[in-house]
Amino acid sequence: MIPVFDGHNDILLKLLRCDPAMLDATWLVGDGAGHLDLARMRKGGFAGGFFAIYIPSPRDGQNYDAMMDHPPYDVPLPPLIDAPAAQPTALAMAGILLRMERVSQGGFKVCRTTAEVRDCLARGVVAGIMHMEGAEAIGPDLDALYSFHALGLRSIGPVWSRPTVFGHGVPFRFPGDPDTGPGLTEVGKDLIRACNALKIMVDLSHINEAGFNDVAAISDAPLVATHSNAHAITPSTRNLTDRQLAVIRDSGGMVGLNFATVFLRPDGRQSPEMDWQPVLRHLDHLITHLGEDHVGFGSDFDGATIPQGIGDVTGLPDLLVALSGHGYDAPLLHKLASENWLSLLDRTWGA
Known part of the structure; x- marks a missing residue:
């Protein structure tokens, strides 16, 4: 089984919402729902990844899932938090x-260096990187950035899709493009410089095009979109244009293929009923425009509707079989599955 290192998941939100008395069991053996738990990670060859801290928006009673299964759609963004x-x-x-690390009895480790990630993969321990999807919890004075860094934060997206004091994200709109508003604020530019100084990876997956351009102009680190796809295949605001892919490639950066159906399907629908063709078309396009050393997976497990052929984390081997059948050889499969992410961390954090 080829081990997979993944660019993005939302299991922390799932665990935050579960019955506190069931949190440990939900993490260790599962609750029969969702995409991830430690037992299924082991079964599916999930070697590690970025675990997102995400601040949910207040629920307003709207059925946005239904809206996103009937394009065109333009989901209104919630206000700043x-x-x-x-x-x-x-x-x-x-x-x-x-806590997940503590109760796993050596089966899971929160990693702060590339060496720790590589050691975990060598020993069969699931490696977790603390990521922040949207920097709402970091105030404009940036003091909290240092506190979270001390806790283990090693990756951050300045925005989810709603605005922050740092910049603006893209709405969930189909069809649409990422040129949806202004770029980084002045404190947003300060955040990027502080992340560079701390060797915190900056994630561009939800930021709009103007903000993307600002980060590219400021950052001295590789540009990374942990869970994004190709706009040329699926014209969603969340997907990256060929120009953006070229900028990421030239920085030595990386893109993780998002498994969310709304960003894979050419028709923009959320339905999981799809074959492998959209996945293959996006990966072919990303590899063509980025090079085979700059593409990986960014599943969005527990945060999105996933193609029925994958289903949950135990479907990762089926994905690799489909890629092999498409003509991807073993060296390329290993790059996509984990080696490219590890090399990116070397370039971003240092070996």
Whole structure:
């Protein structure tokens, strides 16, 4: 089984919402729902990945899933959430990640260096990287960035899709393109410089095109989109244009293929009823425009609707079989599955 290192998942949000008395069991053996738990990770060859701290928006009773299964759609963005409101949830999710390490009895480790990630993969321990999807919990003074870094934060996206004090994300719109508004604020530019100084990876997956351009102009690190796809195949605002792919390639960066059906299907629908062709078309396009050393997986497990052929984390071997049948040889499969992510971390954090 080829081990897979993954660019993005949302299991922390799932665990935050579960019955606290069932949290450990839900993590270790599962609850029969969702995409991830430690037992299924082992079964599916999931070797590690980025575990997202995400601040959910207040629920407004709208059925956005139904809207996104009937394009065209333009999902309204929720308002900004400030740091005082976001920090308790972010701290709780960071605590859950650290608790996952403690209760796993050596089966899972929160990693802070590339060496730790590589050691985990060598020993069959699932490696977790603390990631922040949207920097709501980091106030404009940036002090909290240093606190979360001390807890283990090693990757951050300045925005999810709603705005933050740092910049603007893209709405969930199909069809559409990522040129949807202004770029980084001045404090957003300060955030990128601080992340560079701390060797915190900056994730561009939800940022709009102007913000993308600002990060590219400021950052001295490889540009990374942990869970994004090709706009040329699926014209969603969340997907990357060929120009953006070229900028990422030239920085020595990377893109993780998002398994979310709305970003894979050419028709933009959310339905999981699809064959392998959209996955193959996106990967072919990303490899053509980025090179085979700059593409990996960014599943969005537990945060999106996934193609029925994958289903959950135990479907990763089926994905690799499909890629092999498409003509991807063993060296390329190993690059896509984990080697490219490890090399990217070397370039971003240092070996």
